[in-house]
Amino acid sequence: MSDSTVHYRWKRPHFIETPYIRYGLLALAAIYLIFALSTLRVNPQRIVEGIPRAINMFRGAVPPDFESRGGLIVRGFIESIQMTLIATAAGVALSVPIAFMAARNIAILPIYAVGRMIVVVARSLHPVVLGVLFVSAVGFGAFAGILTLIMYTLGFVGKLLAEAIEEIKYGQVEGVRATGAGFFATLAYAVFPQVLPRLIGLSIYQLDINLRASAIVGLVGAGGIGATLNTAFGRYDYATASAILLVMIGIILVAEGISGRLRGLTK
Amino acid sequence: MLQITDLVKSYNNGEPVLKGLNLATDERRLTAIIGSSGAGKSTLLRCINRLVTADSGRIELDGINILELHGKRLQDTRRQIGMIFQAYNLVDRLTVMENVLSGRLGYVGTLRGVLRRFPQSDIDRAYALLKRVGLSQYVNTRCDSLSGGERQRVGVARALMQNPRILLADEPTASLDPKTSERIMELISRITDELDLPVLINLHNVPQARDYADRIVGLRYGVIVFDGGPQDLTDDWLEKIYAGHEDDLKKQMKVASEDGANE
Amino acid sequence: MSTHSTTSSNKAVGDHFRWARYSTKERVARSLGYLVVGVLLYWSLSTVDVFWPWVWDAPAQIGDMMFRMFPVSFVQLNPILFALVESINIAVLGTIVAVFLALPIAYLGAQTVTPSKLTLWLARFIIVATRSVDTLIWALVFVAIIGPGPVAGILAIAFRSIGFLSKLLAEAIEEIDWGPVEAMQAAGASRAHVITYAIVPQVVPSFWAITILRWDINIRESTVLGLVGAGGIGLIFQGAIDMFRWNTVSLVLIVIVLVVFAGELVTGVVRRKLM
Numbered sequence: 001m002s003d004s005t006v007h008y009r010w011k012r013p014h015f016i017e018t019p020y021i022r023y024g025l026l027a028l029a030a031i032y033l034i035f036a037l038s039t040l041r042v043n044p045q046r047i048v049e050g051i052p053r054a055i056n057m058f059r060g061a062v063p064p065d066f067e068s069r070g071g072l073i074v075r076g077f078i079e080s081i082q083m084t085l086i087a088t089a090a091g092v093a094l095s096v097p098i099a100f101m102a103a104r105n106i107a108i109l110p111i112y113a114v115g116r117m118i119v120v121v122a123r124s125l126h127p128v129v130l131g132v133l134f135v136s137a138v139g140f141g142a143f144a145g146i147l148t149l150i151m152y153t154l155g156f157v158g159k160l161l162a163e164a165i166e167e168i169k170y171g172q173v174e175g176v177r178a179t180g181a182g183f184f185a186t187l188a189y190a191v192f193p194q195v196l197p198r199l200i201g202l203s204i205y206q207l208d209i210n211l212r213a214s215a216i217v218g219l220v221g222a223g224g225i226g227a228t229l230n231t232a233f234g235r236y237d238y239a240t241a242s243a244i245l246l247v248m249i250g251i252i253l254v255a256e257g258i259s260g261r262l263r264g265l266t267k
Numbered sequence: 268m269l270q271i272t273d274l275v276k277s278y279n280n281g282e283p284v285l286k287g288l289n290l291a292t293d294e295r296r297l298t299a300i301i302g303s304s305g306a307g308k309s310t311l312l313r314c315i316n317r318l319v320t321a322d323s324g325r326i327e328l329d330g331i332n333i334l335e336l337h338g339k340r341l342q343d344t345r346r347q348i349g350m351i352f353q354a355y356n357l358v359d360r361l362t363v364m365e366n367v368l369s370g371r372l373g374y375v376g377t378l379r380g381v382l383r384r385f386p387q388s389d390i391d392r393a394y395a396l397l398k399r400v401g402l403s404q405y406v407n408t409r410c411d412s413l414s415g416g417e418r419q420r421v422g423v424a425r426a427l428m429q430n431p432r433i434l435l436a437d438e439p440t441a442s443l444d445p446k447t448s449e450r451i452m453e454l455i456s457r458i459t460d461e462l463d464l465p466v467l468i469n470l471h472n473v474p475q476a477r478d479y480a481d482r483i484v485g486l487r488y489g490v491i492v493f494d495g496g497p498q499d500l501t502d503d504w505l506e507k508i509y510a511g512h513e514d515d516l517k518k519q520m521k522v523a524s525e526d527g528a529n530e
Numbered sequence: 531m532s533t534h535s536t537t538s539s540n541k542a543v544g545d546h547f548r549w550a551r552y553s554t555k556e557r558v559a560r561s562l563g564y565l566v567v568g569v570l571l572y573w574s575l576s577t578v579d580v581f582w583p584w585v586w587d588a589p590a591q592i593g594d595m596m597f598r599m600f601p602v603s604f605v606q607l608n609p610i611l612f613a614l615v616e617s618i619n620i621a622v623l624g625t626i627v628a629v630f631l632a633l634p635i636a637y638l639g640a641q642t643v644t645p646s647k648l649t650l651w652l653a654r655f656i657i658v659a660t661r662s663v664d665t666l667i668w669a670l671v672f673v674a675i676i677g678p679g680p681v682a683g684i685l686a687i688a689f690r691s692i693g694f695l696s697k698l699l700a701e702a703i704e705e706i707d708w709g710p711v712e713a714m715q716a717a718g719a720s721r722a723h724v725i726t727y728a729i730v731p732q733v734v735p736s737f738w739a740i741t742i743l744r745w746d747i748n749i750r751e752s753t754v755l756g757l758v759g760a761g762g763i764g765l766i767f768q769g770a771i772d773m774f775r776w777n778t779v780s781l782v783l784i785v786i787v788l789v790v791f792a793g794e795l796v797t798g799v800v801r802r803k804l805m
Contacts, residue, residue: 008394010364012383013407036619040680050676057675082574089571124790125783128666128754132771133779137595138588143580147588216666220757223579233670249662316716339720346718356713360731369727373718380723422713429717 057238064246065239072228073244077251080214080224083145088210090146091153092203098154099161100187106165119162122155131217142223149210149217156209157202164198165191204259211255215248268293268465269315269433274324276310284310285321286489292433297456297466299476301519302486303512308469311486312437315467316348317341328432346373349426351436351455355418359411363402363421366410367393370428389428396424400454416447423454427462434459436468440475448472452479473505473519595776602784603777610766610778614785617762620680621752624687625745632692636699643703643729653696661693665751669760680761687748687755694744702736703729738804742797749793753786 016022066073101107101115130151134144168191176190218226225244232241271290277283284307292298300308313319315326317333326333333344349370357366371389372380379385385393397403400420410418419439426434436455440448456479459466470476476483477497485493485500485508493504509516638644639653669686676682710728719727756764763782770778 007387008390010390010394010406012365013362032622036623039616039619040623040684042681043677043679046677046679047681054675057671078577079579082578085570085574086578089567120791121787124750124787126750126754128757129767129783129786132757132767133595134592136771137591138584141580142578143585143588146578146580212664216664219666219670229667229670233674245663245667249659252662253658318712318716342718342720344718345716348716348718350713350716352709352713354709356709358710358728358731360734361727365727369714369719369723370717372714372720372723372727377720377722380719381726425713425717 060236060238061242063239064243065237066243066247069228069232069237069240069243073225073240073247076218076225076228076244077247079142080211080218080226083142083149083214083224084207084210087146087149087214088153088203088207091150091210092157092199092206094150095154095157095161096199098158099165102158102162103165105168105170106187106191115158115162119155119158122151123159124155125151127152127213127217128220131220131222135221140221140223145214145217145222145224148222149213152213153206153210157199157206160202161195161199164195168194201263204262208252208255208259212252268329269467270325270327271315272325272327274311274314274321274326276307276314276319276321283322284489285314288324288489288491290484290491292465292467294481295459295463295465296481297459297468297479298482298484299468299470299480300484300486301470301473301476301508303509303515304471305512306486307489308486309437312350312435312467312469315435316345316350342373346429347432349429349431349434351419351422351426351434351439353438353441355415355422355442357410357418357421357425360409362407362409363397363405363413364393364407366421367397367424367428370425373429393424393428396427399458400424414447415443416451419443419447419451420454423451423458427458431464434464434466436466438469438471441471448475455479471519473516476500598776599780599783601777602780603775604781606766606770606775606778606781610763610782610785613756613763613766614789616680617752617755617764618749618789620683620687620755620760620762621745621748624684624752625691625741625748627684627688628691628695628744629741631688632695632699635692635696636703637725639696639700640703642708643725653700657693657696657700659693660689661697663690665690665748666754666758669755669758673759678759678761683752683755683760683762686760687752690751691744691748694747695740698740699733699737702733702740706732735804739801742800746793746797750790753789 014022016025098115098118101111102119103115104112107115127148130148131144134147138144138147172194173186173190176186181189214224214226215229216226218224218228219230221227225248229241229244232238232244269290269292271288274285274288274290275283276285284305288307288311290311300311302308310319314321315333317326317336321334324334328344328347331344333341336344358369361369365383368383368385368389371385375385375389394403394406397406400423402417402420402424405413405417410421413421422439434455439455440451443451452475455466455468458464468480470480477500480497483493483495483497483500484491485504487508487510493500493508505516635653635656638649639657641650644650644653665686668689669682672682672685676685706729710732711724714724714728752762754762754764754767756762756766757768759765763786767779767782770776770782
């Protein structure tokens with residue numbers, strides 16, 4: 001049965017068949033990597049010094065200190081939570097009209113363009129960048145943070161909700177239109193119920209995301225626990241810093257657990 | 268060659284699926300195992316190459332008890348046992364050739380396997396096997412573009428690449444339409460005849476068992492209740508094997524009548 | 531839980547039917563939900579540390595700031611572009627480092643393939659820790675350890691990405707079809723071979739999707755690392771804000787938006803090619 005006198009050659013087929021393209025891409029990647037690595041201003045001395053510094057940090061961070069700045073920590077977290085709640089509520093509420101504006105199947109072209117632009121800009125700018133801008137405009141504190149998170153929510157929920165709106169079954173819209181309903185009534189009866197479950201899921205998810213973001217916008221002065229963390233690092237108070245980080249990890253995990261359960265319920 | 272003694276296996280501390288089973292195969296023949304679903308056919312086969320670990324008993328291949336092996340020694344014994352699966356169990360995203368060659372993984376070193384640098388003898392043998400099962404034109408085709416029958420043929424080729432001492436087949440034709448099912452049974456029967464290879468094959472199709480098997484083993488609730496040739500398998504015996512599962516028997520006989528209608 | 535229940539809410543009362551959109555049980559649940567949300571919002575709004583008079587002033591302030599940002603000044607274009615390239619490099623290198631580290635952690639963190647409970651727990655711990663600390667905070671930590679510069683940024687991006695990548699990759703590994711794994715084991719293949727032939731090919735599509743997604747996110751994250759000194763365009767941004775050079779600020783913003791947008795286009799194309 002086996003043709004032992006006939007030999008075959010077999011090599012595993014490559015992902016990219018054409019050799020030119022394959023080697024060309026590899027060469028490009030190699031060139032880029034070499035270039036990128038060369039631009040790193042690596043100071044070997046600083047890195048070597050960094051090791052005892054890191055050890056010092058860890059020694060300072062363990063055990064974590066919850067007491068000496070305990071009041072500040074609690075206030076910082078409470079502020080973060082408040083910012084999250086307000087911003088998520090307002091942000092989601094604002095996202096609804098903007099999502100409709102950014103949905104190709106609902107909005108006419110100029111409105112679609114404006115809606116899309118708002119969503120794109122809100123998504124491209126990191127919450128910290130937005131935080132810096134709002135702090136410059138309205139001053140330090142939670143208000144800037146709330147505005148930041150509202151914009152962040154607009155970008156996230158707005159985009160995902162717009163996609164959900166674009167994916168609706170048009171038959172249902174037709175059905176309601178056929179009864180002679182007006183534009184907004186059609187939206188309320190045919191479009192909104194289809195996207196409502198998605199919206200609720202997104203809102204709960206966004207609570208989580210905003211909670212994380214609220215922790216870091218404080219780094220630039222927009223309120224919340226981030227400011228407390230920044231001061232701790234600035235004072236080399238690593239024990240407090242590690243305490244804050246531990247509580248932050250804990251709260252985020254708890255929030256994820258709760259939001260997971262909630263989303264399961266509303267399915 | 269294969270000696271099973273007092274095999275017991277239960278899942279999750281429930282009722283034992285296999286209750287002190289004894290089986291021996293010495294001859295190079297095709298042995299069909301029949302029985303209703305839940306009788307323990309699949310568990311039995313998977314115990315032989317230890318995909319499932321039995322609770323107690325002995326499973327000896329040429330004197331070596333597979334239940335006592337670990338690590339490399341277990342791998343060495345497994346590579347002598349070829350297996351064909353009902354769901355084919357191919358790696359869909361890999362090509363036919365890679366799937367067939369993967370049958371040699373028990374024999375090649377780590378680096379060679381990962382880099383797909385198999386020895387020339389393996390490659391030649393793979394081509395020969397693919398020719399034998401009629402898939403030469405699909406050497407570098409991804410398996411997810413093949414039909415069910417074609418995939419099972421790759422499965423056959425892969426198992427035979429191991430150069431096994433014994434072949435196990437767990438309902439290899441259950442997912443196939445009647446015509447393809449006959450073709451695959453014929454392929455398995457003929458190749459194992461040519462290679463003088465003993466086969467243990469679970470069949471859900473009684474007439475196929477009668478047509479192709481040299482020996483039929485009937486399993487009922489984890490015990491062997493029939494062991495003989497196809498000519499000994501009377502309808503009486505069938506009733507006994509499938510007692511309490513009459514609709515199962517009807518289904519397994521009905522599959523046959525569809526085959527007959529399609530011939 | 532559907533929003534409509536027709537069975538228990540249609541009752542015949544005399545000759546008329548009562549129809550309500552939700553059953554009583556659902557109505558109670560919804561009211562409870564609204565109540566909780568309302569209480570939380572009321573508490574937040576009443577106790578948050580916000581100077582309300584300034585809130586009404588906000589639109590004017592924001593408008594004023596935006597007014598100062600235009601016309602855009604291109605004076606700083608060169609340093610901005612250089613810094614932008616540095617940000618992109620940080621994102622790319624950070625993602626690459628993260629991928630190499632995330633693969634073994636994902637393997638150990640997948641319940642179906644991890645060798646022992648200890649490794650599972652260890653991997654899960656690493657995943658949770660790196661996920662819950664945001665990139666910018668990692669940047670703070672690394673700047674404190676090895677000093678300011680892009681290397682701190684790369685490490686920050688890498689550490690955060692490990693948690694993200696490992697979690698999703700571990701889930702992908704847990705969801706594969708187990709049949710081919712059985713088949714490789716039955717053929718006597720070693721663990722390394724089983725992984726290479728049965729697990730890796732099934733996970734590859736998810737791997738690329740997850741990695742590209744994280745790369746996209748990292749591009750965005752890398753733009754702000756400079757604010758804590760970890761390299762990239764954030765530094766110029768901070769500088770322009772501090773000096774009130776609003777027309778430069780607007781240029782930085784525009785550049786960031788364009789880069790992120792371009793990144794999304796690229797990932798969209800690549801994702802479609804690979805699927």
